[in-house]
Amino acid sequence: MTTVLTSQEKARIDAQIQAHREMPGALLPVLHAIQDDLGYVPEEAYPQIAHALALSVAEVHGVVTFYHHFRRHPVGKHVLQICRAESCQAMGSEKLEAHIKSTLGIDYHQTTADGAITLEPVYCLGNCACSPAVLMDEELHGRVDSHKIAEIIQEARAAS
Amino acid sequence: MIKVYVPRDSTALSLGADKTAQAIVAEAQKRGVEIELVRNGSRGLFWLEPFVEVATDKGRVAFAPVQPKDVPSLFDADFLHAGAHPLNLGLTEELSWLKKQQRLTFARVGITDPVSLDDYIAHDGYKGLTNALKMSGADIVKTVTDSGLRGRGGAAFPTGIKWNTVLNAPADQKYIVCNADEGDSGTYSDRMVMEDDPYVLIEGMTIAGVAVGATQGYIYLRSEYPHALKVLNEAIEKANQAGYLGENIRGSGKAFHLEVRRAAGAYVCGEETSLLESLEGKRGLVRFKPPLPAIEGLFGKPTVVNNVISLATIPIILDKGAQFYADYGMGRSRGTLPIQLAGNLKQGGLVELAFGATLRELLYDFGGGSATGKPIRAVQVGGPLGAYLPESQFDTPLDYEEFSKIWAVLGHGGIVAFDETVDMAKMARYAFEFCAVESCGKCTPCRIGSTRGVEVMDKIATGKDHTKNIQLVRDLSDTMLNGSLCALGGMTPYPVLSALNHFPEDFRLNKKEVAA
Ligand SMILES: NC(=O)c1ccc[n+]([C@@H]2O[C@H](COP(=O)([O-])OP(=O)(O)OC[C@H]3O[C@@H](n4cnc5c(N)ncnc54)[C@H](O)[C@@H]3O)[C@@H](O)[C@H]2O)c1
Ligand SMILES: Cc1cc2nc3c(=O)[nH]c(=O)nc-3n(C[C@H](O)[C@H](O)[C@H](O)COP(=O)(O)O)c2cc1C
Ligand code: SF4
Ligand code: FES
Ligand code: FES
Numbered sequence: 128m129t130t131v132l133t134s135q136e137k138a139r140i141d142a143q144i145q146a147h148r149e150m151p152g153a154l155l156p157v158l159h160a161i162q163d164d165l166g167y168v169p170e171e172a173y174p175q176i177a178h179a180l181a182l183s184v185a186e187v188h189g190v191v192t193f194y195h196h197f198r199r200h201p202v203g204k205h206v207l208q209i210c211r212a213e214s215c216q217a218m219g220s221e222k223l224e225a226h227i228k229s230t231l232g233i234d235y236h237q238t239t240a241d242g243a244i245t246l247e248p249v250y251c252l253g254n255c256a257c258s259p260a261v262l263m264d265e266e267l268h269g270r271v272d273s274h275k276i277a278e279i280i281q282e283a284r285a286a287s
Numbered sequence: 288m289i290k291v292y293v294p295r296d297s298t299a300l301s302l303g304a305d306k307t308a309q310a311i312v313a314e315a316q317k318r319g320v321e322i323e324l325v326r327n328g329s330r331g332l333f334w335l336e337p338f339v340e341v342a343t344d345k346g347r348v349a350f351a352p353v354q355p356k357d358v359p360s361l362f363d364a365d366f367l368h369a370g371a372h373p374l375n376l377g378l379t380e381e382l383s384w385l386k387k388q389q390r391l392t393f394a395r396v397g398i399t400d401p402v403s404l405d406d407y408i409a410h411d412g413y414k415g416l417t418n419a420l421k422m423s424g425a426d427i428v429k430t431v432t433d434s435g436l437r438g439r440g441g442a443a444f445p446t447g448i449k450w451n452t453v454l455n456a457p458a459d460q461k462y463i464v465c466n467a468d469e470g471d472s473g474t475y476s477d478r479m480v481m482e483d484d485p486y487v488l489i490e491g492m493t494i495a496g497v498a499v500g501a502t503q504g505y506i507y508l509r510s511e512y513p514h515a516l517k518v519l520n521e522a523i524e525k526a527n528q529a530g531y532l533g534e535n536i537r538g539s540g541k542a543f544h545l546e547v548r549r550a551a552g553a554y555v556c557g558e559e560t561s562l563l564e565s566l567e568g569k570r571g572l573v574r575f576k577p578p579l580p581a582i583e584g585l586f587g588k589p590t591v592v593n594n595v596i597s598l599a600t601i602p603i604i605l606d607k608g609a610q611f612y613a614d615y616g617m618g619r620s621r622g623t624l625p626i627q628l629a630g631n632l633k634q635g636g637l638v639e640l641a642f643g644a645t646l647r648e649l650l651y652d653f654g655g656g657s658a659t660g661k662p663i664r665a666v667q668v669g670g671p672l673g674a675y676l677p678e679s680q681f682d683t684p685l686d687y688e689e690f691s692k693i694w695a696v697l698g699h700g701g702i703v704a705f706d707e708t709v710d711m712a713k714m715a716r717y718a719f720e721f722c723a724v725e726s727c728g729k730c731t732p733c734r735i736g737s738t739r740g741v742e743v744m745d746k747i748a749t750g751k752d753h754t755k756n757i758q759l760v761r762d763l764s765d766t767m768l769n770g771s772l773c774a775l776g777g778m779t780p781y782p783v784l785s786a787l788n789h790f791p792e793d794f795r796l797n798k799k800e801v802a803a
Contacts, residue, residue: 151567151586152548152566152567152568152586153568154568154569155548155549155551155565155566155568156548156549158551159510159549159551180568186569189570190568190569190570193553193570193571194551194552194553194571195551195552195553196510196550196551196552196553197551208511212472212473212671212721213472213473213630213667213671213703213714213717214472214473214629214630214701214703215472216714216717217629217630217631217703217704217705217706217709218630218631218658249511249552250470250472250554250671250721250724250725251469251470251471251472251473251474251511252511253297253298253469253474253475253477253478253511253512254297254298254301254475255472255473255474255475255627255629255630255635255701255703256298256333256334256475256627256628256629256632256635256636256637257298257301257302257333257334257336257635258629258630260301262511265513265514266300267297267298267300267301267514268301269298269301269302270302
């Protein structure tokens with residue numbers, strides 16, 4: 128998927144680069160700032176980032192692809208992360224995962240047709256005493272069952 | 288004005304603490320009652336969150352778990368004066384779950400307002416630093432060494448010895464790096480410290496800086512912890528304003544600057560050299576050791592890399608002395624371990640105890656047995672790279688050496704329980720799968736071995752060429768164990784082989800075949 132950035136988006140990317148480029152080891156802070164702002168790190172921005180930090184485009188690409196957190200494509204209005212790790216498995220997260228996928232009609236790394244929700248796997252949210260856990264954007268939920276997830280999804284959809 | 292406490296810890300929030308707090312404030316307003324709402328950390332009795340407390344002249348009284356719908360009845364029962372109510376649990380400090388613990392690192396957690404520096408100081412905060420500022424670097428390091436503190440990130444290397452290496456490494460610049468990547472499933476003690484008592488970590492890092500002569504610190508925080516990020520940044524800003532961080536710490540002439548850096552969702556970046564690469568803005572490829580980070584760490588400079596809990600334990604050691612801390616524990620495992628109860632347990636939460644308690648005490652006395660009411664069949668201790676233990680090993684005391692004797696690890700102190708519905712062959716498959724997803728790709732045994740492991744486990748599930756495939760799992764594990772550069776590849780055989788050896792029936796084997 129190739130996206131074309133608007134000039135306004137390009138300006139926002141540039142502002143983030145300028146704000147963080149002087150930090151030691153600036154690449155991750157720059158990428159975080161861009162993703163926080165745009166929801167992903169557009170490939171089109173790699174040359175701009177590389178130039179500002181005196182790196183090669185290949186190096187920027189290498190870093191973006193190494194880390195699970197950085198996304199290379201636009202996402203839905205909300206990102207729902209489901210914990211797949213052991214503690215949540217011990218409390219039935221596999222069933223929950225299957226239920227969420229079928230309810231939303233998508234698999235991991237996909238976005239619902241209405242553009243509302245992107246689904247991502249995650250390995251532990253530090254909420255293991257109240258497994259299974261999910262993170263909707265920055266809001267953590269514990270002891271999630273089919274009833275609770277319906278509420279969480281409905282709330283997110285209503286908010287968007 | 289009566290103080291009402293509603294935790295702001297992530298787990299409490301995940302069970303609706305914000306809504307509970309709002310309901311209490313709204314109800315108080317409606318009834319014209321004045322209250323002071325404090326958003327404290329969590330006491331760690333997570334199965335009882337939202338855990339509300341009311342300050343009375345006899346001490347804090349607990350009401351839990353409180354949902355918004357319970358709030359009107361609480362006011363009716365005059366809970367603000369500890370009135371009788373089905374949710375009234377009595378004095379918090381008298382709850383046996385807390386009373387049986389030895390909270391040293393977690394002394395303030397759940398009690399104070401995490402971002403209030405005044406509250407921190409009123410509860411013995413910054414006493415350790417005050418002492419440290421009067422000591423020489425070598426004396427601080429000696430105190431840490433004498434306390435017996437070992438790295439709580441999992442590898443259990445003596446903290447004082449690590450600091451001594453950095454102290455004695457001459458350099459124009461040194462760094463303190465806090466490993467707050469907490470990737471292990473079943474662990475959340477780092478998160479609790481950062482969200483519920485951030486100043487204790489800040490103080491610990493400052494003492495480390497003063498001890499070894501480092502003026503810059505970084506907290507490498509996992510990106511999955513958005514609440515911890517906010518709390519840490521707020522606490523750091525206040526510490527800077529009050530002169531507890533910055534160019535001239537409390538007028539001592541010593542400088543220490545602190546910054547939080549966000550990780551980006553790679554488990555391997557919890558490995559210290561991968562973490563340093565990441566902080567430098569690169570891919571998180573594991574470095575060869577030596578050189579140790581203590582000699583050539585961040586940007587090639589001598590660097591202390593320590594886990595959150597290791598660093599957060601420093602203030603009490605510098606406050607109360609090495610011997611005070613060393614008096615807790617057993618054998619070579621001195622002090623206390625913040626244990627995290629997780630998975631299928633009725634009463635999950637944070638239990639800080641001196642080393643030496645048995646797994647059984649934790650699972651049953653504290654954990655209350657399984658949440659589902661079925662027998663506990665397997666327990667994974669020490670995260671995704673830790674072994675699975677069967678019931679016959681539940682009497683093992685929590686002690687680094689006792690665990691290695693049974694080919695298991697304590698790691699970061701996470702305990703994940705599974706009931707009898709668990710399929711251990713599936714858990715072994717998952718261990719390989721996790722390793723494949725998270726491998727940094729630098730060495731073949733880990734990168735290729737883990738993917739091959741998943742394939743072989745799938746074949747085992749079909750039952751075809753069974754003996755051959757089981758042997759293949761053992762051979763693969765052997766290669767990973769001996770040929771991997773870091774513990775991700777090197778320890779994945781722990782969950783795999785322990786599952787195979789202790790639960791052969793799940794692999795369509797009987798005990799005799801395993802012995803063969
Ligand atoms: N907390 C988590 O989320 C998590 C996740 C995965 C693994 N782990 C743990 O990580 C452990 C492996 O870690 P590791 O590979 O860093 O172990 P390691 O044994 O290589 O190193 C332990 C620490 O001691 C230091 N060290 C060793 N010798 C030294 C010396 N002479 N002077 C100064 N410092 C010295 C190392 O630099 C390192 O900081 C595993 O046992 C596992 O339990 C923890
Ligand atoms: C794959 C892997 C992941 C790790 N993750 C963490 C982690 O999340 N937190 C941590 O403190 N240590 C982690 N470690 C251990 C660190 O490499 C290192 O031993 C530790 O940060 C040293 O601090 P300590 O001595 O205070 O324990 C990990 C090790 C490996 C091999
Ligand atoms: S064992 Fe795996 S994670 Fe560790 S260095 Fe090798 S490839 Fe990287
Ligand atoms: S394993 Fe799911 S939150 Fe920790
Ligand atoms: S490169 Fe890692 S073992 Fe060969």
